[in-house]
Amino acid sequence: MARSSRTDVAVLGALSVQPMSGYAVRAAITETLGHFWSESFGQIYPALARLEAAGLVRAAADGRTSGRVFEITDDGLARLRTMLAEPDEPAPPRNGLLLRLFFGRLLGPDVCRDLVRDVRVRAEASLATYAALRREVEAEPDAGNRAYFLVTVAAGEHGARAQLAWADEALTLLAAVDDRDPH
Amino acid sequence: MARSSRTDVAVLGALSVQPMSGYAVRAAITETLGHFWSESFGQIYPALARLEAAGLVRAAADGRTSGRVFEITDDGLARLRTMLAEPDEPAPPRNGLLLRLFFGRLLGPDVCRDLVRDVRVRAEASLATYAALRREVEAEPDAGNRAYFLVTVAAGEHGARAQLAWADEALTLLAAVDDRDPH
DNA sequence: TCAGAACATATCTGCCAGATATCTACAACC
DNA sequence: GGTTGTAGATATCTGGCAGATATGTTCTGA
CATH class of the missing domain: 1.10.287 (Helix Hairpins)
Structure with missing residues (x-):
């Protein structure tokens, strides 16, 4: 996992399970990945904007609740696989x-x-x-x-x-x- | 350890052992604390400047090699003790x-x-x-x-x-x- | 005396957490 | 039927931090 946006990996990973709003992505990460991963809103919304601009994610047909629901595209799934396969750079220790x-x-x-x-x-x-x-x-x-x-x-x-x-x-x-x- | 500058704690800690230049602080941290702590130059020099401005550290009488050698002051030692006693905020997991x-x-x-x-x-x-x-x-x-x-x-x-x-x-x-x- | 290794300082970019400010939908309650 | 509280939702800002990079200095050995 290159140093470059590991947030993107987590967000794409969450959306690979099912389409979600940014808020729900955060909730899913906290709930499901919480014991080894965390994300903050301050990261998720910029990440979604970035991913949408890159065509890795798109806003799903709006069911007109509040909030935009995003789904992963085929490109996004391919990119996720690539990023998951990148070598892991262990974080510097800070205990x-x-x-x-x-x-x-x-x-x-x-x-x-x-x-x-x-x-x-x-x-x-x-x-x-x-x-x-x-x-x-x-x-x-x-x-x-x-x-x-x-x-x-x-x-x-x-x-x-x-x-x-x-x-x-x-x-x-x-x-x-x-x-x-x-x- | 409050979220606020844990770098300061490590730097003051290093200087509590003996006076050192910024470069030597980095080397000491890498060598001695390396298995549970790390610092980058990008943090150490601003930290030393901050600590000097706050009177927690002072440039030692210059033995005229290159590089400024810093030593911890009494205030610095007191501050170090205080910071060490602050409650630990465990880092959010990111594996x-x-x-x-x-x-x-x-x-x-x-x-x-x-x-x-x-x-x-x-x-x-x-x-x-x-x-x-x-x-x-x-x-x-x-x-x-x-x-x-x-x-x-x-x-x-x-x-x-x-x-x-x-x-x-x-x-x-x-x-x-x-x-x-x-x- | 010259080259290169080790010493030393500084700066910049980008990742990231956490706090905070809004805004909407909806339900419970009076 | 209005008030209020709670959850859902989005966005922005500050500051900590790693890593890369640029650059100058001192020392040592050939």
Whole structure:
């Protein structure tokens, strides 16, 4: 996925499922891709305008509700396939939590332990969410996509379990730090 | 960590270790925080100018090489502590790999398996890097910071192991997908 | 002394999140 | 039958940030 508009990929992907308004695209992305992707309105509307100008998307015959409903064109579907096949450029790492823990001595071990415990709590919650999501996907009738969806759910599960295990190791490490260390 | 300039935190953090030029700050961040943080020059120089104007950083008595060497002021250290203590706002998820796998049916199972195998290879390499880093940190004399550094190394290790385990599960899931599925 | 490597600073483009400002449709409520 | 609230919908602006690029400087080794 080239650095160039990954938003376009997500929007085209959403419209490849069914025609939608910009508002609905955002809702679909939040709902369905929410555990590994996010988009803001500030991106979606310019993206739709761009894609429409390029003929990758067109406003569907207006059913005269409010809001324009867009559908993907054949060119758009071809472009989506191309973009999906581009090599992935992993984002540069930027983990605010680890940045703070690295300078943890300035914060003191107490605060650091709270930070880690907070991660632990959120990871537990994520696991529950993923368990529900997995049941949902496994019950879904669309067998052709099921394996792909499960792959993304599994990524979330493994990530959350890793956070749990890390949090426990981190708490052990921090337990050994003297609270009266000059920070 | 408020959304507002996390770059400032990283730069102040680097300068809290020792005075440095902008160029050296970038090098230090890449080298020392590289496995969980990154900065670009395009951020560092404006950040240094901002911080200097705010009195959080000052140009050290010039030893007359090229380049201005900055050191953190007392105000800067206080500000750093404050910023480190601010609540963490986790970045919105944006995982290009999972985005592609989610629409994997459009790509076909072969391409998807290649993507996953690639992750697996990189995760193996990461694990080796972290093992070396761990040995380095454990040998380091600075006992006061060692636990904090190890916490960040452990995060990388757990993350990489999770990727390995996920990749294996994903390959199993994708092995069951019929290659002749209409995509 | 000359070439090139490493050091150093600066700027510009484009992607993107988040906040905010409107506007419409519709239903519940009084 | 008007008011009010809520959800749907579109658009714009600010600021953080990565990556590329341009350019000058210092040092080292041939």
